[in-house]
Each structure stands twice: as C-alpha cells, then as structure tokens.
Amino acid sequence: MSIRIDFDGQPLDGRDGQSIGGILLANGHRTWRTAGGAERGIFCGIGICQDCVVTVNGVEGVRACQRTACDGDRVEREVRA
Amino acid sequence: MSVRRIVVIGAGPAGLAAAASAARTGADVVIVDEGERVGGQFWRHHPAFTDQRLQHQLGRFRELESALAGVRVLSSASVWRVESGAPLRVHTLTGPVDGAQRQGETLEADAVVLATGAHDRVLPVPGWTLPGVTSAGAVQALAKRDGVALGTRTVVAGAGPFLLPVAQSIAILGGEVAEVVEAASIGTILRGWGARAWELTAAAGKAGELGSYVASLVKTRTPYRFGSAVTRIHGGSAVEAVTVQRIDSDWRPVAGTERTVECDAVALGHGFTPRLEAAIQFGCDITSDRFVRTDEQQLTSVAGVFAAGEITGIGGADAALAEGEIAGLAAAGIRASDPLLRAPVAARRRMRAFAARLATHAIRPGWTAWLDDDTIVCRCEEATKAAIAEYAAVSSRGMRLATRAGLGACQGRTCGRSVEDILGAPGGIDRRPVLSSVRIGELAAHRPTHPLIEEES
Numbered sequence: 281m282s283i284r285i286d287f288d289g290q291p292l293d294g295r296d297g298q299s300i301g302g303i304l305l306a307n308g309h310r311t312w313r314t315a316g317g318a319e320r321g322i323f324c325g326i327g328i329c330q331d332c333v334v335t336v337n338g339v340e341g342v343r344a345c346q347r348t349a350c351d352g353d354r355v356e357r358e359v360r361a
Numbered sequence: 362m363s364v365r366r367i368v369v370i371g372a373g374p375a376g377l378a379a380a381a382s383a384a385r386t387g388a389d390v391v392i393v394d395e396g397e398r399v400g401g402q403f404w405r406h407h408p409a410f411t412d413q414r415l416q417h418q419l420g421r422f423r424e425l426e427s428a429l430a431g432v433r434v435l436s437s438a439s440v441w442r443v444e445s446g447a448p449l450r451v452h453t454l455t456g457p458v459d460g461a462q463r464q465g466e467t468l469e470a471d472a473v474v475l476a477t478g479a480h481d482r483v484l485p486v487p488g489w490t491l492p493g494v495t496s497a498g499a500v501q502a503l504a505k506r507d508g509v510a511l512g513t514r515t516v517v518a519g520a521g522p523f524l525l526p527v528a529q530s531i532a533i534l535g536g537e538v539a540e541v542v543e544a545a546s547i548g549t550i551l552r553g554w555g556a557r558a559w560e561l562t563a564a565a566g567k568a569g570e571l572g573s574y575v576a577s578l579v580k581t582r583t584p585y586r587f588g589s590a591v592t593r594i595h596g597g598s599a600v601e602a603v604t605v606q607r608i609d610s611d612w613r614p615v616a617g618t619e620r621t622v623e624c625d626a627v628a629l630g631h632g633f634t635p636r637l638e639a640a641i642q643f644g645c646d647i648t649s650d651r652f653v654r655t656d657e658q659q660l661t662s663v664a665g666v667f668a669a670g671e672i673t674g675i676g677g678a679d680a681a682l683a684e685g686e687i688a689g690l691a692a693a694g695i696r697a698s699d700p701l702l703r704a705p706v707a708a709r710r711r712m713r714a715f716a717a718r719l720a721t722h723a724i725r726p727g728w729t730a731w732l733d734d735d736t737i738v739c740r741c742e743e744a745t746k747a748a749i750a751e752y753a754a755v756s757s758r759g760m761r762l763a764t765r766a767g768l769g770a771c772q773g774r775t776c777g778r779s780v781e782d783i784l785g786a787p788g789g790i791d792r793r794p795v796l797s798s799v800r801i802g803e804l805a806a807h808r809p810t811h812p813l814i815e816e817e818s
Contacts, residue, residue, distance in 0.1 A: 295410065295508075297407050297408075297409060298509075299507055302503060302506065302509050303507075305503065310511070311599075319598065320492070323494070323775075324483075324495070324496045324499055325496060325502040326496075326499065328480045329496075329740065329771045330769070339461045341770075342458065342460075343459055345499070348457070
C-alpha cells in the first residue's frame with residue numbers, strides 16, 4: 281500500500297510502514313537538516329545520534345529514522361545555526 | 362509466594378530470551394522496547410519490506426515470538442528513568458517516536474532484566490559529517506526496516522566481523538561495495554582468530570553465518586583490505602571519494618600509503634558501545650572497560666537487577682540469547698542448580714570463545730592521528746578535535762562546558778568514547794540523568810512516585 285507525505289510543500293510517495301527517513305531517501309533526498317551551515321541526514325539510523333531530526337506536523341525534533349510515516353504527514357526541514 | 366513481577370528492558374535477542382524463559386516459569390512479565398516490533402537491531406524487520414536473505418536465525422525468532430503469548434509487550438515505549446529499591450521502578454513513555462503526547466506509565470517489578478544492547482561505535486574521520494556517510498548499522502537498519510540503500514557505490518570501513526553482513530546487505534539491495542576496509546591486519550587476525558581455533562568449533566553456527574558473507578564477497582568480487590582505514594572522506598556537498606590508508610598495529614596512519622577510492626556512500630563501524638544508561642542509573646557496577654558486571658546468574662551488583670547481552674560484553678546474538686535465557690530464569694527465582702539452566706549455561710560458555718576473538722578488532726589509540734585539528738568530533742555541537750584537546754588538562758566537566766562536546770541532542774552517545782580517547786582519560790560521559798529523549802511537557806506531566814531531584818543528590 282502506498283502513502284503520501286508532504287516534505288516542505290513537495291509530495292513524496294512511500295510504502296505504508298516505511299520510516300520518514302526511508303521515504304525521504306527513497307525519493308532521492310539525502311539530507312533534510314542544516315547544522316552550522318552544513319547538510320545532515322541519516323547517520324546512525326537507529327535513533328541514537330539525533331542527526332536526522334525533522335519537524336513533523338508542527339512538532340520539532342522528531343527522529344526521521346525512527347518515526348513511521350503516516351499518510352498526510354507534513355514534514356519540514358530543520359535549521360540549527 | 363505471590364507471582365513474581367519481571368520487567369525486561371529491550372526486546373532484542375537477549376530481552377526476548379529473558380522474557381520467554383521467565384514467562385515459562387509462570388512469572389508476570391512485561392517486555393518494553395522502543396521499536397514498533399520486537400526483535401531489536403539483530404532481528405529488525407518489516408513484514409513486507411525485509412528481504413529474507415538479510416535475516417539470520419529467523420526460526421529462533423519465531424520461536425521466541427510465540428513464547429511471548431502470556432507476556433505483556435509494551436512496544437513504541439521509551440524507558441526514561443529507572444529506580445532501584447523494592448519494588449524496582451521503570452518509568453516509560455509510549456507513543457509515536459518523539460511525539461508530543463506520549464502516554465506515561467510506571468512499571469513496578471520484583472526483578473528487572475536489562476537487555477538494552479549496543480550501538481555502533483564510529484570513529485570520527487575528516488569529512489565524516491558529509492551527507493552519504495553513515496554508521497554501518499544504519500545500512501543494516503535502512504535495508505531491513507525500509508528496504509532502501511543510501512548510495513550506489515559504498516565503501517564499508519571499520520573493524521570486526523560486522524562489516525561482512527553490512528557488505529552483504531548492500532549487495533542484496535543491488536548496490537556496489539567498492540571495498541571493505543578492515544583495521545586489523547592479516548597477522549593480527551590470524552593470531553587472534555587462529556589461536557586455539559578448536560574452541561571456535563563450538564560456535565559453528567557463527568562460522569556458517571560468516572561463511573555465507575565471505576561467499577557473497579567472493580561472488581561480487583569485493584576487495585577486502587586489511588590493516589587499513591578510511592582516514593579522510595572527500596566531497597563538496599556530499600561524499601565523492603575516500604582516502605584508504607595503511608595503518609600500523611596501533612592504528613596510526615602510515616604516510617605514503619594513501620589511495621583514493623571513489624564512492625557516493627561510506628558505512629563506518631569500529632565496533633560497538635553498550636547502552637549503559639539504565640544500568641548506571643540503577644547503580645550497577647560497571648567494569649573498567651565499561652560493561653555491566655554480572656555474576657554467573659547474570660545478576661548485577663544491584664538487588665533484583667539482571668543484565669544480559671551486549672551490555673555485559675560484546676558477544677553477538679548467540680551469546681545474548683544464552684545470557685537472556687539465564688537472566689530470565691534467575692529473575693524468576695529459578696535456582697542455579699536447576700536443570701533448566703544447563704543448556705543456556707553451556708551455550709554461554711561456547712560463545713565466550715567467539716566473544717573473546719572480537720578483541721582482535723578492538724580500537725587502538727593511534728586512530729586519533731588521522732584527525733585534523735578542525736575535524737568535528739561532537740557532531741551535535743560541532744566541537745572540533747583541537748577544541749577538545751585544548752582542555753585535556755582540565756576536568757571533564759570543564760571541557761564539556763567550554764566546548765559543549767557531549768552536551769548536544771545525542772548526549773555524547775555518538776562522540777563520548779572518542780572524546781575520551783582524545784583526552785586520554787575517561788570522562789563519565791555515559792552517565793545520563795534522563796535515559797532517553799523526553800519533551801519538557803512530558804516531564805512536567807509526570808507524577809513522580811518519589812521526588813526526582815532529591816534522589817539525585
């Protein structure tokens with residue numbers, strides 16, 4: 281089954297059960313966070329490093345590698361100066 | 362005697378075995394895990410996405426899963442605080458990962474089995490914050506959990522036999538492994554694994570698993586480099602290439618041996634770090650090499666608190682299964698002399714030979730020589746090697762306040778051991794008052810059974 285999430289205004293298709301990080305990667309996005317001017321995405325992949333955090337439905341700091349995506353989720357990039 | 366209440370923290374091989382064996386005795390068992398499905402990192406899976414070739418010992422997993430029939434399984438649950446005493450207390454928050462409205466519940470228990478496992482230890486390298494660089498475990502997690510690969514041509518580097526399944530996963534998903542780069546030299550490996558090799562015949566299951574990985578490497582003609590390391594990662598906005606370099610027996614790079622290997626992804630794994638937070642908060646004795654000290658029954662130094670699996674020493678899934686089974690039985694009050702313990706005690710003994718060989722790949726102190734002064738060591742706070750080294754003479758606390766190394770979102774889980782290597786001394790970075798990510802609102806909503814602050818003092 282297919283689901284669709286919104287990533288900064290762009291619709292992305294994923295499979296039901298995939299993590300938000302998995303859907304972003306499968307759609308060609310490797311990074312979705314800026315830290316000190318540099319791009320970051322998945323690093324540890326198991327919820328330890330906090331490098332992949334995104335804002336989901338207005339809630340900040342959600343680990344993309346751990347959160348299972350739901351149809352209609354609004355995902356936004358995060359920026360840390 | 363009333364029914365014993367047992368809480369198992371972690372649902373990987375050790376925790377599942379503990380819960381299953383404790384339940385068999387009639388105990389009242391709750392198993393708590395952060396994941397949506399039991400299995401931990403070793404049996405991380407998704408019913409629809411996971412290629413069966415990525416899984417090992419699935420039969421054993423199914424067996425344990427069905428043994429959980431009478432066990433309460435608390436999934437998607439983070440343990441954020443534990444308290445010793447009678448009863449023991451385990452504070453949990455259940456709900457979507459990092460959600461704002463998770464449900465709090467405090468579990469009370471006569472015994473707790475800690476089976477919190479381990480995560481990859483990744484040594485910093487110049488360029489390791491570039492997109493496309495991940496831990497080796499991330500490759501496995503993404504392959505198993507999401508059915509996706511990060512790149513098309515990957516260099517797998519680090520130390521230890523875990524690099525093998527990582528390379529195999531990449532190949533199964535259709536990616537190319539440019540090279541596997543192992544820090545231990547051929548000589549070290551022959552001495553380490555070859556000495557008293559007959560001891561390893563008892564761990565034959567492991568040998569079969571290793572054999573399948575080697576066959577996969579041969580089939581895909583993947584070069585395997587020994588006594589070498591990725592000492593630099595190159596790229597503008599993402600990984601473009603790495604420098605592979607010979608290293609000496611102390612892991613110092615050997616000048617003049619640099620080679621450039623083009624790739625678009627790098628998977629790094631230099632061994633594993635145990636997840637000690639809960640054990641430390643309970644007050645369990647920790648050994649000098651930072652594992653939980655246990656006796657023959659897997660009992661820690663704290664009454665009623667048992668530990669099993671990677672937190673007692675890195676030994677792989679088979680050792681974890683054996684220790685978990687022992688811990689579950691002991692937590693349920695089964696005596697050491699009981700025949701039920703014979704098989705798992707024998708299995709634990711057999712796997713110690715395998716676990717001991719992993720020391721062959723142990724990190725050597727010379728690795729810090731491949732860092733530049735401006736290499737980021739703490740990824741969260743972007744603290745550099747030079748900044749951390751500058752405070753080598755002051756207290757760990759002073760260093761952290763000055764550089765913020767280890768104070769970021771991951772709380773030093775990623776950089777802690779590396780920072781200690783640079784400082785040349787342990788810094789107590791693995792001591793964490795809150796065991797997992799918790800929102801302020803969730804803390805505020807908590808109705809403590811005991812004052813949180815008073816206890817810390």
